[in-house]
Amino acid sequence: MAESSTQILSIFETFRNELDEHHDRRERLIKISRDITALSKKMYVSPIFPSIFKVVHMKSLIKIRKLNAPLPENITKETQSRFTQIQSLFNTALPDITGPNKWRYQRQLSGAIQEYIEALSFHHYLTTQTLITLSEVRAKLPAEILVTEEDYLLGLFDLTGEMMRFAVTALSAGSVASEEKKMGLSKEQNGIVVDLREMRSLFEGLSVSRRHNLIKDLGKKMEVMQGSVEKVERAAYGILVRGSERPAGWMPDLAGGGDEGY
Amino acid sequence: MIDRTIFESLQSKIDEEAAVRDELHEIVQTLARNGRSTTAILSRAHSTPSDQLKPVLDEATKEILAQKEQVTRLKALADKHPFYKYNGVWTRELQNLVSSIELCAYLGGLEEYKSNSAASFLTIEEVGKFLDIPVNLKEQDAFHLTIEEYLLALISMVEELSRLAVNSVTLGDYARPVQIGSFIKDLFAGFQLLNLKNDILRKRSDGIKYSVKKVEDVVYDLSLRNLIPKGSDNA
Numbered sequence: 436m437a438e439s440s441t442q443i444l445s446i447f448e449t450f451r452n453e454l455d456e457h458h459d460r461r462e463r464l465i466k467i468s469r470d471i472t473a474l475s476k477k478m479y480v481s482p483i484f485p486s487i488f489k490v491v492h493m494k495s496l497i498k499i500r501k502l503n504a505p506l507p508e509n510i511t512k513e514t515q516s517r518f519t520q521i522q523s524l525f526n527t528a529l530p531d532i533t534g535p536n537k538w539r540y541q542r543q544l545s546g547a548i549q550e551y552i553e554a555l556s557f558h559h560y561l562t563t564q565t566l567i568t569l570s571e572v573r574a575k576l577p578a579e580i581l582v583t584e585e586d587y588l589l590g591l592f593d594l595t596g597e598m599m600r601f602a603v604t605a606l607s608a609g610s611v612a613s614e615e616k617k618m619g620l621s622k623e624q625n626g627i628v629v630d631l632r633e634m635r636s637l638f639e640g641l642s643v644s645r646r647h648n649l650i651k652d653l654g655k656k657m658e659v660m661q662g663s664v665e666k667v668e669r670a671a672y673g674i675l676v677r678g679s680e681r682p683a684g685w686m687p688d689l690a691g692g693g694d695e696g697y
Numbered sequence: 698m699i700d701r702t703i704f705e706s707l708q709s710k711i712d713e714e715a716a717v718r719d720e721l722h723e724i725v726q727t728l729a730r731n732g733r734s735t736t737a738i739l740s741r742a743h744s745t746p747s748d749q750l751k752p753v754l755d756e757a758t759k760e761i762l763a764q765k766e767q768v769t770r771l772k773a774l775a776d777k778h779p780f781y782k783y784n785g786v787w788t789r790e791l792q793n794l795v796s797s798i799e800l801c802a803y804l805g806g807l808e809e810y811k812s813n814s815a816a817s818f819l820t821i822e823e824v825g826k827f828l829d830i831p832v833n834l835k836e837q838d839a840f841h842l843t844i845e846e847y848l849l850a851l852i853s854m855v856e857e858l859s860r861l862a863v864n865s866v867t868l869g870d871y872a873r874p875v876q877i878g879s880f881i882k883d884l885f886a887g888f889q890l891l892n893l894k895n896d897i898l899r900k901r902s903d904g905i906k907y908s909v910k911k912v913e914d915v916v917y918d919l920s921l922r923n924l925i926p927k928g929s930d931n932a
Contacts, residue, residue: 644711
């Protein structure tokens, strides 16, 4: 028996070392993931004061009112430096995700990847008014970083939130009442509403098997996305119906729920 | 403009993945069904005196070998995909199987796979050899038994053994609780070496001390009444 006790202890010592390595890797990746998430969120918003979160967001966006056009220089410079920082953070993750570890720690990094996709796709949408493709996303990351279809899809869901904030701002700052006396939104304003509606119907058209990993995130994301699209539709409606009564420089309150504010 | 083909290709990827999961799931279901038979047979050990265990162990071995065939099928299919992507589909059933293998080995079965016939358990390498699968692969992305799975299986085995200690007494076997007690105390000492984080392994291994205590109580009751036969381990 004494012999087997020592045998067991030596076996478990090996296990301990292996598990320690695993936990260390895991923690390093979680830390990297958090840093990337924070940087991605900073891309368009200043999260320092949560209560004014959305106001700050809008104020920085209001400068970029035009879709499908290059961003103003100062914003390009800032986002470029953030993208570079994020990419170098992803690089620091590489030694820990070699071989089977690429998938082993997929979940530790996927939050960061989704945030990054959200920022990236918003940037892409603002400058081109199209959706960034998965291969374009992958090209923006080191080849070893795993970007799954799930991450991409969930990132696009989050993109609708950003588009909503942008759209509502753009709509209220738009020129409906002042320049075009006839009814209807300007082509640009209408574009984003149409895009969001199209995305909604495409999201809703996806069918996901019950056994698929996506299924656990899908319900919530779908709900939030539908809420965003509706907010924009209501905003568009409000602008058309009551737009002319608004004082110049008025901005909608985005902090509340879906119904008030327009 | 939203490009619809983006969503079309997402949908086809989603479908592809669901198909892989279905295929794996089908094998795992068979594995689970065989696993339930294995467990049912092994649980007869609780009511069988140790000198009559042979037929029970033989029958259990047969079921375990049937499960092994499913593992071979599973390995062939799983090897086509990244290991950790789908690992969750089978990990539970693989743990149950390893736990049955360990229990069967402890009770005296599967002798030819142990390093020496006196050993009370199979090492992770021996389990791998028996199932014909690699263990603890670190560089290669292929099907294998992970350390965590092996450890979780040992924990299930410990729980089952603590129950067996109680039932051995009912069968009039006063020596076995002492053997079980000393074995699971060794394993407990091993688990205490591990630095566990807040994960499933931590939660499950916290239960070992209760198993140890359960067996210690039995041994205490027996020794108090001078019921432990001379020559038993640690007696």
